[in-house]
Amino acid sequence: MEQITSxxxxxxxxxxxxxxxxxxxxxxxxxREGTRKRVLEAVKQSGFRPNLLARSLKQGNLQTICxxxxxxxxxxxxxxxxxxNTVAREHGxxxxxxxxxxxxxxxxxxxxxxxNRQISGFIICSAIGDESAIYRMREEGVPVVLVxxxxxxxxxxxxxxxxxNYRAGYVSTQYLVRSGRQRIAIACGxxxxxLYNERYRGYCDALRDAGIEPDPALILQxxxxxxxxxYNIIKxxxxxxGAPDAIFATSDPKxxxxxxxxxxxxxxxxxDVAVIGIDNVELSAYMExxxxxxxxxxxxxxxxxxxxxxxxxxxKREHDGELPxxxxxxxPFDLLVRQST
Amino acid sequence: MEQITSxxxxxxxxxxxxxxxxxxxxxxxxxREGTRKRVLEAVKQSGFRPNLLARSLKQGNLQTICxxxxxxxxxxxxxxxxxxNTVAREHGxxxxxxxxxxxxxxxxxxxxxxxNRQISGFIICSAIGDESAIYRMREEGVPVVLVxxxxxxxxxxxxxxxxxNYRAGYVSTQYLVRSGRQRIAIACGxxxxxLYNERYRGYCDALRDAGIEPDPALILQxxxxxxxxxYNIIKxxxxxxGAPDAIFATSDPKxxxxxxxxxxxxxxxxxDVAVIGIDNVELSAYMExxxxxxxxxxxxxxxxxxxxxxxxxxxKREHDGELPxxxxxxxPFDLLVRQST
DNA sequence: AACGCCGTTGCAAACGTTTGCTTTTTCTCC
DNA sequence: GGAGAAAAAGCAAACGTTTGCAACGGCGTT
Numbered sequence: 001m002e003q004i005t006s007x008x009x010x011x012x013x014x015x016x017x018x019x020x021x022x023x024x025x026x027x028x029x030x031x032r033e034g035t036r037k038r039v040l041e042a043v044k045q046s047g048f049r050p051n052l053l054a055r056s057l058k059q060g061n062l063q064t065i066c067x068x069x070x071x072x073x074x075x076x077x078x079x080x081x082x083x084x085n086t087v088a089r090e091h092g093x094x095x096x097x098x099x100x101x102x103x104x105x106x107x108x109x110x111x112x113x114x115x116n117r118q119i120s121g122f123i124i125c126s127a128i129g130d131e132s133a134i135y136r137m138r139e140e141g142v143p144v145v146l147v148x149x150x151x152x153x154x155x156x157x158x159x160x161x162x163x164x165n166y167r168a169g170y171v172s173t174q175y176l177v178r179s180g181r182q183r184i185a186i187a188c189g190x191x192x193x194x195l196y197n198e199r200y201r202g203y204c205d206a207l208r209d210a211g212i213e214p215d216p217a218l219i220l221q222x223x224x225x226x227x228x229x230x231y232n233i234i235k236x237x238x239x240x241x242g243a244p245d246a247i248f249a250t251s252d253p254k255x256x257x258x259x260x261x262x263x264x265x266x267x268x269x270x271x272d273v274a275v276i277g278i279d280n281v282e283l284s285a286y287m288e289x290x291x292x293x294x295x296x297x298x299x300x301x302x303x304x305x306x307x308x309x310x311x312x313x314x315x316k317r318e319h320d321g322e323l324p325x326x327x328x329x330x331x332p333f334d335l336l337v338r339q340s341t
Numbered sequence: 342m343e344q345i346t347s348x349x350x351x352x353x354x355x356x357x358x359x360x361x362x363x364x365x366x367x368x369x370x371x372x373r374e375g376t377r378k379r380v381l382e383a384v385k386q387s388g389f390r391p392n393l394l395a396r397s398l399k400q401g402n403l404q405t406i407c408x409x410x411x412x413x414x415x416x417x418x419x420x421x422x423x424x425x426n427t428v429a430r431e432h433g434x435x436x437x438x439x440x441x442x443x444x445x446x447x448x449x450x451x452x453x454x455x456x457n458r459q460i461s462g463f464i465i466c467s468a469i470g471d472e473s474a475i476y477r478m479r480e481e482g483v484p485v486v487l488v489x490x491x492x493x494x495x496x497x498x499x500x501x502x503x504x505x506n507y508r509a510g511y512v513s514t515q516y517l518v519r520s521g522r523q524r525i526a527i528a529c530g531x532x533x534x535x536l537y538n539e540r541y542r543g544y545c546d547a548l549r550d551a552g553i554e555p556d557p558a559l560i561l562q563x564x565x566x567x568x569x570x571x572y573n574i575i576k577x578x579x580x581x582x583g584a585p586d587a588i589f590a591t592s593d594p595k596x597x598x599x600x601x602x603x604x605x606x607x608x609x610x611x612x613d614v615a616v617i618g619i620d621n622v623e624l625s626a627y628m629e630x631x632x633x634x635x636x637x638x639x640x641x642x643x644x645x646x647x648x649x650x651x652x653x654x655x656x657k658r659e660h661d662g663e664l665p666x667x668x669x670x671x672x673p674f675d676l677l678v679r680q681s682t
Numbered sequence: 683a684a685c686g687c688c689g690t691t692g693c694a695a696a697c698g699t700t701t702g703c704t705t706t707t708t709c710t711c712c
Numbered sequence: 713g714g715a716g717a718a719a720a721a722g723c724a725a726a727c728g729t730t731t732g733c734a735a736c737g738g739c740g741t742t
Contacts, residue, residue: 006728017692022730029731032690049457053398054728058697062394062458064437072423075624078413085440094458096405096437099426116390117403117435256627263629283416286597288604288629347698358722363700370701373708373720395698399727 004046013042025050062118065309067097068110070126074253075281076298077125080147083302084123091310093120100126108133111142121309123147123302128192134158141321143312145305151194159312159326161305163333165195168294169202169250171335172276175292176246177210179341181274185218185237185244187230187254196222199250199278218244227254234261238273245273246341252279255291259340274341289339297331304329345387354383366391403459406650408438409451411467415594416622417639418466421488424643425464432651434461441467449474452483462650464488464643469533475499482662484653486646492535500653500667502646504674506536509635510543510591512676513617516633517587518551520682522615526559526578526585528571528595537563540591540619559585568595575602579614586614587682593620596632600681615682621675630680638672645670 004010007025011018016035023029024039031039042048056062067084069077081097088095096119100106107124111133114122121143127134127150137144138158145159154160176184186203189196204214220237223229237243238261249255255277259269267273269289277284280295308327315324345351348366352359357376364370365380372380383389397403408425410418422438429436437460441447448465452474455463462484468475468491478485479499486500495501517525527544530537545555561578564570578584579602590596596618600610608614610630618625621636649668656665 008728018729019693019731020691022728023691026730029691030689035690049453051398051459051728052457053394053403053459054697055730056697057392057394057398057699057728058730060697072419072623075416075419078416078419081438082413082440085438089439094437094454096435097422097426098430099423112390113435116393118392118394256624259629260627260631282413283597283624286601286628288600290601349698359699360701360723361721364721367700371719376720392698395727396700397727398698398729399700401727 004048005051007048007050010039010042010046010048013046014038056118060118061120062094063092064094064096064117064119065121065123065306066110066114066119067095068100068107068122068124068126069097070100070102070128072099074251074279075283076148076251076279076296079281079298080125080302080305083299083304084306085302087303087306087310093306093310102126102128104128104130105133111137120313121145123305123309125149128190131158138323141316141323143309143316143323145309145312147301147305148195149193152198155326155328157326159308159328161301161308161329161331162195163294163296163301164330165198166202166205168278168296168333169199169248170206171202171333172248172278172294173203173206174210175335175337176248176274176276176341177206177212179274181246182212183215183218183242183244184212184246184248185220187220187247187249187258188222189227189250189254190222196250203248215242217242227251227257230254230257231261234258235265238262238265238267243273247273247275249275249277252277252281252284252291252293255284255293255340256287259287259291270339270341276341280336285338287340292338292341293336295334295336297333301331304331345389346392348389348391351380351383351387351389354387355379397459401459402461403435404433405435405437405458405460406462406464406647407451407455407460408436409441409448409463409465409467410438411441411443411469413440415592415620416624417489417592417620417637420622420639421466421643421646424640424645425647426643428644428647428651434647434651443467443469445469445471446474449477452478461654462486464646464650466490469531472499479664482657482664484650484657484664486650486653488642488646489536490534493539496667496669498667500649500669502642502649502670502672503536504637504642505671506539507543507546509619509637509674510540510589511547512543512674513589513619513635514544514547515551516676516678517589517615517617517682518547518553520615522587523553524556524559524583524585525553525587525589526561528561528568528588528590528599529563530568530591530595531563537591544589556583558583568592568598571595571598572602575599576606579603579606579608584614588614588616590616590618593618593622593625593632593634596625596634596681597628600628600632611680611682617682621677626679628681633679633682634677636675636677638674642672645672 007021008018011021021039024031024036085095098110123145125147147161150160207214255275277291277293280293284291284293348362349359352362362380365372365377426436439451464486466488488502491501548555618632618634621634625632625634
């Protein structure tokens with residue numbers, strides 16, 4: 001059984017031309033029912049699969065999108081990836097990924113690598129501070145969707161998917177206040193990421209609305225060595241006078257580090273200190289005690305991002321390379337009360 | 342500034358033929374130093390990037406490999422992915438991924454999807470029981486490397502990367518014995534995966550070598566609903582007479598579930614029951630207490646898998662489509678003692 | 683019977699490379 | 713200065729598709 005490698009061989013078998021076979025395979029133009037059947041049969045018999053590269057070369061795009069994630073340090077990314085991948089697949093798209101490892105400029109480098117692969121678009125979960133490269137991509141007519149990480153000013157200019165981070169910060173802080181906590185600390189995230197600034201704003205406003213003035217001593221800045229550095233910060237602050245009775249971690253992984261520090265200090269959660277996070281990665285439920293957290297619909301965020309990207313790709317095709325006006329999707333979140341508060 | 346899209350335009354600018362430009366870009370054949378410089382300059386000036394699809398169409402392979410993972414339920418996969426990705430990238434390869442979600446037949450489906458994309462090879466972390474599809478792939482001359490999941494019989498027939506799972510099981514059990522535990526239970530994994538069977542064998546042998554006959558009551562089979570089902574199993578067994586004083590979880594995620602159950606029973610780890618895992622995913626250190634575990638070099642496993650794949654690809658090119666004899670890489674592991682034992 | 687139309691099909695030129703072969707240029711050596 | 717070889721460059725045919733245009737035949741209409 002010879003391996004059939006091209007449309008021409010199928011054509012020969014069926015006694016038609018290659019064009020006809022192509023038309024059958026694409027279902028674009030009409031083909032007489034009889035020949036259609038015959039071709040389809042031959043294709044099935046031989047197990048022939050058309051060469052996607054050839055098609056893509058002709059049409060100028062491989063059915064492939066690129067997903068950029070910063071790292072796996074934060075476990076939200078695998079879940080987002082899963083969402084992207086399932087929707088992509090449903091639509092015949094393949095997903096390539098690139099781990100930027102938080103290097104500045106990595107997005108642009110990847111973009112350049114991918115350009116000559118005729119990638120249809122990008123989903124970026126790893127923007128850091130400087131988004132100029134991303135604006136440039138959009139200007140060049142390349143579909144891009146940002147997930148989670150973007151600036152307030154990007155809204156209306158770039159496509160984005162996220163939750164309402166301000167509300168998330170507000171709600172979690174409010175919950176701590178309502179459960180009677182007095183001195184609520186916040187573990188801030190990288191200040192170059194707006195999502196953390198928003199959560200911080202929500203924290204401040206929730207406190208003020210409850211008649212509490214935010215105490216600078218309780219506003220913990222992300223240490224230079226990254227979130228693991230919170231371990232030492234917590235150890236220090238808990239021994240000082242005026243230690244907090246609750247800690248709002250602006251992401252679950254930060255909460256994990258913080259809980260570790262509290263355990264090592266033999267401080268009881270939640271009796272002495274309550275801890276709340278944001279994300280709800282899978283493992284949050286397995287912490288001791290299980291972590292109360294604001295659940296982001298991570299997988300769904302990936303799905304939505306891919307849908308928006310597909311919309312852009314389609315619009316672009318129909319409008320002669322023009323991109324549609326940007327879409328900013330905000331998904332709902334849930335406060336998930338477990339035993340750490 | 343017009344966008345240069347093809348080698349021909351560069352050729353025109355430099356007053357040479359397209360072939361020459363191609364040769365400069367590939368560095369294959371000799372080109373006079375002067376023209377070389379001129380072409381390179383023009384390429385740089387215009388920011389031109391050759392169309393990889395066209396090249397691949399001609400040469401019959403896109404520089405891309407496909408990584409299949411079962412799911413993200415087990416956090417070892419993100420770390421393996423990172424390893425694969427970095428090596429792939431160093432060698433100019435792009436990685437596409439596919440999540441098989443443990444569906445039987447998913448490997449083959451993905452394989453078929455990828456075949457017409459001229460994928461150079463596959464790294465599979467998701468084989469389940471039936472590897473016939475994978476043998477078929479190899480027979481068709483497609484480079485494949487299995488990571489972690491494969492059968493003993495595959496050794497010598499397929500390329501693999503893993504740790505010595507028998508030793509890993511042996512060492513962890515032995516460690517429990519030596520620290521004075523008497524009744525050591527094992528939480529087995531999916532019996533269709535040999536790696537779990539090996540760990541189990543190691544467990545039995547370690548016990549016997551210590552003069553302890555494995556007690557069937559302490560051999561816990563993975564429940565039908567997957568590892569989460571261990572929650573109820575543990576809750577039950579701990580209340581029965583002859584409850585274990587140590588539990589060997591054949592993977593870290595299983596250990597997490599088990600620890601959750603023990604906490605909920607108010608059983609103290611490690612005083613009443615010691616827990617040991619295998620994997621050392623990042624979060625193991627953040628459990629309460631931090632999990633003692635056999636650390637697999639996950640990222641390194643990904644890297645090695647990619648290297649072996651590259652070797653296959655290269656050999657294949659040089660030997661007229663022939664694959665090299667299979668390689669079975671076994672990487673060293675470390676027993677990481679933390680506070681759960 | 684001639685006409686035009688429409689539904690089908692084929693032809694051939696693209697898409698942007700690579701590469702075997704040929705031609706031209708350059709160099710070397712007598 | 714010329715012959716010959718070696719080096720450099722060009723030509724054109726591929727790789728496997730898609731697609732505009734042309735061709736063909738059959739049918740209904742006048």
